[in-house]
Amino acid sequence: MKIASKISISSPILIVMVVSILTAVFYTIIGNNLKESIYSNLKEVAQSRVDIVKTFLDSGRESVRQPLQELRNKRLSSRIHEMSWLDYPRAKHMRLVPICR
Secondary structure, rough: HHHHHHHHHHHHHHHHHOOOOOOOOHHHHHOOOOOHHHHHHHHHHHHHHHHHHHHHHHHHHHHHHHHHHHHHHHHHHHHHHOOOOOOOHHHHHHHOOOOOO
């Protein structure tokens, strides 16, 4: 075989090999970058949803806590009123006179 025919046959084979190697390398690099990007976005979305759920639970807790606190205050004031040191029926007949000195 002549040298020209050997070069003409080996050139396309060499080009195909180089292109296939470069394609494999770029595919690996792009695949890893894409995987990292997807995981990063998923982490951001998950953290965002965690924040939304925390905000929702905190607002729900406050909306429940406020009426409960008002109910506790109301019950406490009614108990204080019931347990006052002056009994209403006796105090009604007593005449309270301020002491003057």
